[in-house]
Amino acid sequence: MTSPTRVLFVDDEPRILDGLRRMLRDHRDTWDMVFVAGGDAALAALDDQPFDVVVSDMKMPGMSGVELLDLVRRRSPRTIRLVLSGHSDREATVRAAGPAHQYLAKPCEPQVLRKAIRRALALRRLLASDQLMATISRIEHLPALPHLYRKLVAELGNPKSSMAEVARIIGEDVAMAAEVLKLSNSAFFGPANDVSSIERAVQLLGFETVTMLVLRAGAFKAFVGTSVPASLLVAIGDHSIRSTRAARIIARMEGVDRTVADDAVTAALLHEVGILVLAANLPEYRSVLDQQEREGGPIGRHERDLLGTTHAEVGAYLLGLWGLPDGLVEAVAHHETPAAVEDADGVDAVSIVAAAGALAHLYGPGPFEPEPAVRFEIAARERWPDWEAACQSELTLGATR
């Protein structure tokens, strides 16, 4: 048996720690749990011994959760950092987006916490796998997190931020602003948007969506002028927008949490980014594309054949590197293999993105064939017919616009 996973819980309220300790009694065999009150004690514990996971409260006297997790990130970047906070504001979520992999709101049921930790560990294992690492090591140019995105996240964390300020920041990058406006007006946001300014876009679509558009615009821009064929770039851009539309529809239908919805939509927008990374860096990716063209079938299968890894994993690796939330990274990593997710139950970002990508392939001019089995692999497979019905008309409508 491998050594138990070491988990550190940090909270300023001792009763919370006691409650967690009692509730997680069942895990005493698999998890080595330490409970400490406050950031300083946490740092002392980390000095003693490394931890695989840190679960911290946000609002604490002295050192805040954000500060603590930021320090943890710098000291041991491989440590998984989770927030468990009673301050369930959206702002708090955004603020934590920097150093935290995931955000959990109090009250949090034990199975949610358990699942979050287990899935985070699984994702780390996947992204550290030998095959993926072998491929990644050959990649010279990984696009950097768009600078504008970084600025926006910082701005959203500012409690005094306003729409006007956000709009101004985006407006400073004219090319990016134009791209964001183009995306805002594209069909996937629903019938006839008339978004004429960035400020209006923020007002109509929300901070998060506009930030997401900035991310997407920045990620795609990095591949313009590389060896990625222009036609592939366009095809993937189209496909990702159509997938995003489908993801929005499904998330809305299922009434999932806003965090899940945001993760799913952003993941749908970026889920094929790995193809671009591979096409731009690996000369032999040409043969993957050729083989796919000859034999048909989903691209991931051919990638696995020839490269030992897939664009899903490469994309997830990139987004994980960018510090995007775990839910999103996981959804990208498993968009062709949803069944591989541990503890998958109900409608989460993974199943939404997998379904949305498959539906966008089915009902639109996709670059590659979908994995036919995906619909049977998603956890909420019984919902598929409803999703298909809802997306079919919207996607075909979108295609004609």
Next chain:
Amino acid sequence: MQIWRFTDSSHSIGHSVVGHFDPPLVVTSVLVAALAAFAALAVIDRIESTGSRTGQAGWLGLGTVVLGGGVWGMHFTGMLAYSLPFRAGFSVGWTLLSLVPALVGSALSLYLMSRRPTGTGRIQLAAVFLAAGVGAMHYTGMEAIRVAARLWYDPGTFLLSLVVALVLASLALQVRFRLLRHRFASWVAGAALIGVAVSGMHYVAMAAVRFVPAAEPAEAQPWLPQSLLAGLIAGTGVLAVVVTMVATVADRRIREARRMAAEHDHRHREVLSSMGEGLLTIAADGRIESTNEAADRLFGVAGGTLVGTLATGLFSADSGPTGEPTNGVLRPGPALARRADGRAVPVELFLHRFEGRGQIRTEVLIHDVTARRALELQLSQAQKLEAIGQLSAGIAHEINTPIQYVGDNTRFLQDAFRDLGQVIEPLVALKEAARAHPDLAPACARADQAAARADAAMLLTEVPLALEQTLDGVERVARIVRAMKDFSHPATEKTPIDLNRAIASTVTVATNEWKYVADLITDFDPALPPVPCVPGEINQVVLNLIVNAAHAIGDVDRPPGAKGTIRVATRLESAHAVIAVSDTGTGIPAEIRTRVFDPFFTTKEVGKGSGQGLSLAHGVVVRKHGGAISFDTETGRGTTFVVRLPLGHQPDSTR
């Protein structure tokens, strides 16, 4: 042959005496005439610009006196300048009589000059009258001379004097009215020429005079001392001139003042009728004397309807929705204006007392503050929501922490009890097995007793249930806290939200309002996209509609235990998100349907509603979000309120 005083050139009149002229007085005489003429010309101008007939006649009279007096004054001043070697005097009768032709000539001449147009013929005729008047005056005036000598005229020179008068007068009037364009220059030149005409005639005429000393003494008639006469005459002339000038200036001032007054009056009326504020003028007895258009509009009546009514009847005190009578006194400050249609309009009154036409009146300025009130209300509501939002975020945090460990501990107890059960089970089996052993029987009996005392069987079934229900309760508290936080969303800017979820939270928060009178059904359209709105405000609107629906159902007489139904639905309608809140309540009576969105209008009893809910909802939906709110109602069947929020196609109405 001799006619009157003319000498025949062939006839010897004997030794004649010629008088001498005093130069300063001669100049004075010319000035008198010229000044009089100047004044008369000024007067002519006044006649021209005076509207009324009596005014014209008055000015003509004044001009006549001045010009006639001036001619007369010139003559006698000229006579003073003329000295004879013997004592001379003037007959009072003749002196006064000589004024007549001067006045008549002046009057006729000025009358003609004042007529328009000033044609050559008319001017010529005026000159003839002027010359004739001057001539007649002169020779009549000469008759007043009382000296110890006989007065003769040289006929040629006599005729020449008349010609001089006519020619110079013609020239003067032509210059004044036809030749010179510049008004003041023509005035001065004309006046000077008239002066020259009058004095020229005089001095030429004097050249025709011959005095032959008589043997007989002068007739015994009243004499006037020359100096006194001259003083009087000159003084009269000067006075006339001064009066004329003063009158002219005064007249111009009066006309200017009148024109300005008329202009002011016009402007005043225009301002009154165009101003946004209502204005009432109230007489001392409290009755309205006049209203402006804004006041009529404010009270919703036709112009003039309010005149004669008591002003206090139009207002009630602004003390909330009840409104107290004003006790017959109008006070400055906030009040409610009662419209003809029964609506009350919040206003602010400004009172101004003034005395006019012998009465104390009050002017009441009425400023309609409806818009301001609505804004204030909205603002205070927004501030309230913001405060609640912050507060509930804090409360949520405070509640969520204990919920976390209450839940954790309860789950721990659940697991622990289950595990303990697994420990107890073999122990019970052990006890049953041990019972057979005689040494252990008492211990087994004690264990049975303890189990019976503790009612162990009951504990085994009830404890898991109790823990289950505790967890249920914890979950419910958590849900309510989440809903409360959702409901009081702290955003103050428009932001796209999941309307369905927001409404679901609002329904949860409002549960206590409806659950005793109604079942609540939600019917949400899953296709609804994110709706850009200020979440806290829209939640408040939905809450108001749900509370109203519950109240409407509560007002229905139902058998005990029977409940009504509230249906809350959303749907996507082209470019709008539509929220519909229906109830099976009493419906809205027809007579108040037009007033449900009025601020402060309520039919609810005191304490149940402030009458601001729907008015605020209207403000939030229409003004702030550019949407629409309407209702469909049937008395006895129920009401459906429909809110439409634009999804982003309309230009933002608040910016």
